[in-house]
Amino acid sequence: MLEQLLYFVQQLLNGLTIGSTYALIAIGYTMVYGIIGMINFAHGEIYMIGTYVTFIVIAGLAYMGLESLPLVFTAALLVSMAVAASYGFAIERVAYRPLRGQTRLLALISAIGMSIFLQNFVRLSQGSRDIAMPSLITGGWTFGDPSSFEASLSYMQVIIWVVTLVTMAALTLFITRSKWGRACRACSQDLGMTNLLGINANNVIALTFVVGAALAAVAGLLLGLYYGVVNPYVGFIAGLKAFTAAVLGGIGSIPGAMLGGLLLGVTEAMTSAYFSSEYKDVVAFSLLVLVLLFRPWGLLGKPEVEKI
Amino acid sequence: MKSTFYSALFAAVVTLILTCLMLGVNLKTEGIALTVSMASEGTWSMIIGAVLAVFLFQLFREKLADMINLPSLPSADHFIPEGKKGEKLKQLAISFVIAGMIIWPFFASRGAVDLATLTLIYIMLGLGLNIVVGLAGLLDLGYVAFYAVGAYTYALLSLYYDVSFWVALPICGALAALFGFLLGFPVLRLRGDYLAIVTLGFGEIIRILLNNWTEVTGGPNGISRIPKPDLFGLEFSRRASEGATTFHDFMGISYNSSHKVIFLYLLAVLLVIVTIYVINRLTRMPIGRAWEALREDDIACRSLGLNPTVIKLTAFTMGASFAGFAGCFFASRQGFISPESFVFIESAIILAIVVLGGMGSQLGVILAAIVLTVLPELAREFQEYRMLMFGLLMVFMMAWRPQGLVPMKRPHLELKTNE
Numbered sequence: 001m002l003e004q005l006l007y008f009v010q011q012l013l014n015g016l017t018i019g020s021t022y023a024l025i026a027i028g029y030t031m032v033y034g035i036i037g038m039i040n041f042a043h044g045e046i047y048m049i050g051t052y053v054t055f056i057v058i059a060g061l062a063y064m065g066l067e068s069l070p071l072v073f074t075a076a077l078l079v080s081m082a083v084a085a086s087y088g089f090a091i092e093r094v095a096y097r098p099l100r101g102q103t104r105l106l107a108l109i110s111a112i113g114m115s116i117f118l119q120n121f122v123r124l125s126q127g128s129r130d131i132a133m134p135s136l137i138t139g140g141w142t143f144g145d146p147s148s149f150e151a152s153l154s155y156m157q158v159i160i161w162v163v164t165l166v167t168m169a170a171l172t173l174f175i176t177r178s179k180w181g182r183a184c185r186a187c188s189q190d191l192g193m194t195n196l197l198g199i200n201a202n203n204v205i206a207l208t209f210v211v212g213a214a215l216a217a218v219a220g221l222l223l224g225l226y227y228g229v230v231n232p233y234v235g236f237i238a239g240l241k242a243f244t245a246a247v248l249g250g251i252g253s254i255p256g257a258m259l260g261g262l263l264l265g266v267t268e269a270m271t272s273a274y275f276s277s278e279y280k281d282v283v284a285f286s287l288l289v290l291v292l293l294f295r296p297w298g299l300l301g302k303p304e305v306e307k308i
Numbered sequence: 309m310k311s312t313f314y315s316a317l318f319a320a321v322v323t324l325i326l327t328c329l330m331l332g333v334n335l336k337t338e339g340i341a342l343t344v345s346m347a348s349e350g351t352w353s354m355i356i357g358a359v360l361a362v363f364l365f366q367l368f369r370e371k372l373a374d375m376i377n378l379p380s381l382p383s384a385d386h387f388i389p390e391g392k393k394g395e396k397l398k399q400l401a402i403s404f405v406i407a408g409m410i411i412w413p414f415f416a417s418r419g420a421v422d423l424a425t426l427t428l429i430y431i432m433l434g435l436g437l438n439i440v441v442g443l444a445g446l447l448d449l450g451y452v453a454f455y456a457v458g459a460y461t462y463a464l465l466s467l468y469y470d471v472s473f474w475v476a477l478p479i480c481g482a483l484a485a486l487f488g489f490l491l492g493f494p495v496l497r498l499r500g501d502y503l504a505i506v507t508l509g510f511g512e513i514i515r516i517l518l519n520n521w522t523e524v525t526g527g528p529n530g531i532s533r534i535p536k537p538d539l540f541g542l543e544f545s546r547r548a549s550e551g552a553t554t555f556h557d558f559m560g561i562s563y564n565s566s567h568k569v570i571f572l573y574l575l576a577v578l579l580v581i582v583t584i585y586v587i588n589r590l591t592r593m594p595i596g597r598a599w600e601a602l603r604e605d606d607i608a609c610r611s612l613g614l615n616p617t618v619i620k621l622t623a624f625t626m627g628a629s630f631a632g633f634a635g636c637f638f639a640s641r642q643g644f645i646s647p648e649s650f651v652f653i654e655s656a657i658i659l660a661i662v663v664l665g666g667m668g669s670q671l672g673v674i675l676a677a678i679v680l681t682v683l684p685e686l687a688r689e690f691q692e693y694r695m696l697m698f699g700l701l702m703v704f705m706m707a708w709r710p711q712g713l714v715p716m717k718r719p720h721l722e723l724k725t726n727e
Contacts, residue, residue: 038501039501039504039505041504049330052330052335053329053330055335055342056329056333056335056344058342059335059342059343059344060333060344062342063343063344079329082325083325083326083329083330086322086325086326087326089322090322090326094703095703098707099706099707102710103445104501105441105445105447105603105667106706106710107706108447108501108504109447109659109663109702109706110702110703110706110707112447112449112504112656112659112702113698113699113700113701113702113703113706114699114702114703115699116656116695116696116698116699116702117696117699117700117703118699119695119699120693120695120696120699121330121696122330124692124693124696125330125331125334126330126334126335127334127335130337131335131336131337131342132337132340132342133337133342134340134341134342236512236652237512240505240508240509240512243505244509247502278516278520279516279520281512281513281516282513282516282517285509285510285512285513288505288506288509289491289494289495289506292494292495292498292502292506293494296497296498296502
């Protein structure tokens with residue numbers, strides 16, 4: 001009995017770990033959607049680039065002889081956030097801004113083109129093979145009887161939770177308290193009106209892409225360190241999962257994205273544990289279709305009222 | 309002037325950040341350790357060149373725009389009906405093209421005919437996706453899933469139930485359409501973006517299922533020895549299977565393996581002609597008109613009493629069924645299929661064909677399919693950069709010429725004011 005309980009707890013912990021990083025990526029989707037009402041297809045690729053930059057910084061610092069863990073971690077975090085933010089900015093500038101005010105289909109195609117471009121850009125510059133990194137942070141706590149099942153909580157998992165929590169708290173403060181955050185909320189309510197009131201909506205839109213990209217880079221760093229492996233194709237599935245999380249929680253709602261991410265992570269962990277790990281993507285996707293079928297506005301979103 | 313300078317400087321810095329780590333440094337796994345190395349000097353000079361180019365371009369952008377009024381292709385001029393004479397000429401031209409396509413393989417090399425068959429498959433896929441994306445304005449990013457459904461339906465039917473190609477062809481189309489219906493039903497009530505992401509997911513899921521359901525689909529090993537189509541019971545093999553005759557015995561000529569290739573090519577031509585004909589008719593029917601009307605204005609359509617969900621669903625299902633036919637033919641031509649043939653990249657290629665040719669334009673899609681399949685074959689060293697180019701192509705076509713290279717024309721009357 002205790003064994004089964006521990007097994008369950010273990011899966012829950014794993015699910016929450018993956019889920020919190022999904023939540024970080026999902027926020028990027030939800031913020032962009034909340035303001036311009038469009039999906040940023042290239043968002044998953046930004047997450048992938050974040051992981052690559054993390055690996056580059058860590059390997060580069062090790063090459064220079066710097067091994068101090070907190071320093072390496074902070075440097076990797078800052079650099080990957082900065083690079084990812086630039087990518088977010090560039091995506092908005094190249095793929096979205098020229099098409100503002102046109103049919104939605106055009107922006108969607110241009111965004112998916114951007115995603116294909118970035119994926120192949122990384123494939124050509126860094127190679128298509130898996131790149132593995134020995135884990136930086138090892139060890140953890142274990143519970144239970146070593147002779148039967150032992151649940152473990154690694155330090156890395158705790159770090160993932162702490163970093164995610166801090167990032168989300170910072171984001172919430174930014175959105176609710178800062179001048180720019182207020183501009184973001186205003187834009188998501190009425191873009192045209194905000195423009196009339198003297199706020200440069202172009203800058204606000206660029207800002208949401210930048211912030212979303214920086215959060216995706218945080219997720220890229222955390223998952224990169226957790227799995228220790230990256231290839232140019234990881235962004236595709238991660239983007240799909242995070243989008244599912246955003247829809248599950250209610251697209252456009254930031255708390256919804258957090259909740260959706262955690263729920264999706266736990267569902268996936270449970271599927272792999274009790275059913276089959278090969279089909280975890282299938283289950284995540286079926287969840288998306290079910291949500292769209294029965295509650296398209298998500299758990300915490302509001303039903304869209306169409307005005308004519 | 310000063311603000312232009314700062315914004316140019318900003319753009320240059322962003323370009324530097326974008327490129328310096330991802331291009332300028334290479335990651336490598338050596339043993340268990342991860343190492344970095346600087347990229348070659350050539351790459352770095354390219355990075356610096358790109359940064360300078362962006363800086364100068366941003367600095368002098370306004371002046372450049374004043375000097376030359378680029379970029380604009382000749383605008384899509386309006387089509388004015390030329391009366392009966394033009395119509396006859398057009399029919400004559402079409403029959404000449406068809407006759408040329410039928411005679412051509414008997415004089416061309418085997419490799420060329422094979423490539424042409426592949427191109428025809430892409431034309432069919434492009435035309436099918438054109439219904440969904442071009443006419444109905446729905447973005448389908450998992451089109452290859454329906455193609456896979458068609459291919460696997462035929463492969464499995466022939467493997468387990470010994471069903472022949474001609475019987476399987478309609479079943480493949482119908483099954484792909486059924487999948488399209490089931491997938492489209494929950495999603496098409498919602499905004500278009502959801503469809504894009506759900507089809508993207510669906511494409512991935514079908515591939516995962518095919519890969520993991522080893523008992524039935526053979527998993528990553530795929531299915532081999534899928535029978536080729538026959539011609540009224542005549543087989544195109546060296547030796548006939550039990551109770552059948554081969555084509556060369558029947559005709560009294562010696563066996564030549566190129567007969568098979570030419571037959572497959574002609575079959576593909578036939579399928580493409582049927583596809584073009586059907587789609588042409590559909591666009592002139594009320595349902596085809598409704599697709600385009602819905603793409604242009606959702607609200608106006610509803611106020612005219614059209615049900616948007618049903619109309620979108622017909623377009624989506626119809627597009628899926630053409631992918632099913634193409635998949636069936638693909639499976640029989642290859643004789644071997646595996647999940648590797650149905651990855652997202654294929655969907656992206658088909659989408660690139662539609663986007664380049666012009667959404668909604670049949671002629672454009674056909675030309676784009678020819679260009680995008682033949683060009684990479686001719687320039688093999690270019691193969692590596694193919695997807696990169698396709699991605700860029702989509703971004704720039706949308707910003708620069710969203711109607712495509714050969715925009716869709718529709719007959720309409722126009723008042724001439726200057727006469």
